[in-house]
Amino acid sequence: MELSVAQWLLVVCLVAFPLLYEWSVSFKYFCKMAFYNGWILTLAILAIPICAVRGRNVENMKVLQFMLLHIKYLYGIKIEVRGWENFNIKEPYVVVSNHQSSLDLLGMMEILPSRCVPIAKRELMYAGTAGLACWLAGVIFINRKKTDDAISVMTEAAETMLKEDVRVWVFPEGTRNHSGSLLPFKRGAFHLAVKAQVPVIPVVMSSYKDFYCKKERKFTTGKCTVRILPGVHTKGLSSDDVPELADRVRGMMLEAFSQMSSERPGKGPGGVH
Ligand SMILES: CCCCCCCCCCCCCCC(=O)SCCNC(=O)CCNC(=O)[C@H](O)C(C)(C)COP(=O)(O)OP(=O)(O)OC[C@H]1O[C@@H](n2cnc3c(N)ncnc32)[C@H](O)[C@@H]1OP(=O)(O)O
Numbered sequence: 506m507e508l509s510v511a512q513w514l515l516v517v518c519l520v521a522f523p524l525l526y527e528w529s530v531s532f533k534y535f536c537k538m539a540f541y542n543g544w545i546l547t548l549a550i551l552a553i554p555i556c557a558v559r560g561r562n563v564e565n566m567k568v569l570q571f572m573l574l575h576i577k578y579l580y581g582i583k584i585e586v587r588g589w590e591n592f593n594i595k596e597p598y599v600v601v602s603n604h605q606s607s608l609d610l611l612g613m614m615e616i617l618p619s620r621c622v623p624i625a626k627r628e629l630m631y632a633g634t635a636g637l638a639c640w641l642a643g644v645i646f647i648n649r650k651k652t653d654d655a656i657s658v659m660t661e662a663a664e665t666m667l668k669e670d671v672r673v674w675v676f677p678e679g680t681r682n683h684s685g686s687l688l689p690f691k692r693g694a695f696h697l698a699v700k701a702q703v704p705v706i707p708v709v710m711s712s713y714k715d716f717y718c719k720k721e722r723k724f725t726t727g728k729c730t731v732r733i734l735p736g737v738h739t740k741g742l743s744s745d746d747v748p749e750l751a752d753r754v755r756g757m758m759l760e761a762f763s764q765m766s767s768e769r770p771g772k773g774p775g776g777v778h
Pocket residue numbers: 545548549552569572573604610623624625626629635638639644647648649651652655656659660675676677678679680691692693694696697
């Protein structure tokens with residue numbers, strides 16, 4: 506039996522792909538990341554018609570959450586949550602959390618409170634099906650290149666929070682940070698909380714270093730701890746108090762992050778400043 510060129514190519518791919526996957530750490534990393542993004546884009550295709558029935562609505566965030574929850578099992582990532590009781594607040598609040606990578610989505614979906622929407626960079630709105638799903642779920646998009654626009658979107662969000670009983674999730678570092686520490690915080694989240702006079706609830710996701718590192722192209726199975734810290738109240742605070750509030754919350758998060766790093770077996774808190 507003679508094989509055609511196409512058949513030969515198929516055989517080579519079928520043999521080469523698993524071999525490469527096993528032998529090359531980088532190839533495995535790229536495959537896993539490509540699948541992660543591709544799978545989210547695919548799931549969004551399913552989510553869009555379900556969400557579209559309700560139109561743009563924060564309740565659609567539950568649909569996205571439900572659809573994304575299984576991904577941790579696909580990647581063998583165990584997520585332990587501590588401090589659930591700190592979410593026992595009926596009224597709106599602002600959640601602030603550290604931002605290491607797009608994998609934060611897994612920790613976020615694990616604990617996402619009801620009627621809670623993230624603030625995201627505007628570029629995400631154009632990420633194909635995922636962008637449309639986010640828009641339908643009421644994700645608040647800001648243009649980071651235009652500070653005044655971003656501030657007015659966040660000011661509007663403060664009003665929406667109170668009027669429509671919505672919670673908001675912000676990554677105050679403003680960008681992904683793989684340094685093993687926390688970047689200085691942008692102040693938007695804290696202005697938002699002070700304007701709405703609602704508490705800030707800090708959430709800290711432990712370092713992914715043991716199982717994920719973009720620089721080293723490492724992506725294995727592993728464990729992540731998500732800690733929900735006690736809320737910080739803002740009643741009676743004004744915009745003058747925002748810098749101190751932001752510093753205080755960052756301090757609490759850094760301490761928790763440092764503690765969680767030192768809990769990793771045989772590891773010190775290295776890299777936390
Ligand atoms: C089925 C599957 C479907 C797919 C599902 C996918 C779901 C995905 C959802 C997850 C999305 C996650 C996305 C995460 C991101 O995109 S992170 C990036 C975007 N987020 C942020 O940037 C948030 C944090 N940024 C801020 O808060 C900034 O402050 C910002 C408002 C953006 C302005 O930034 P910048 O231009 O850099 O300026 P400064 O921070 O230096 O601020 C300038 C001065 O303005 C003051 N300020 C800031 N905000 C306000 C405000 N709201 N009101 C009044 N004043 C404000 C600030 O204090 C500065 O003044 P001072 O220096 O303090 O005097």
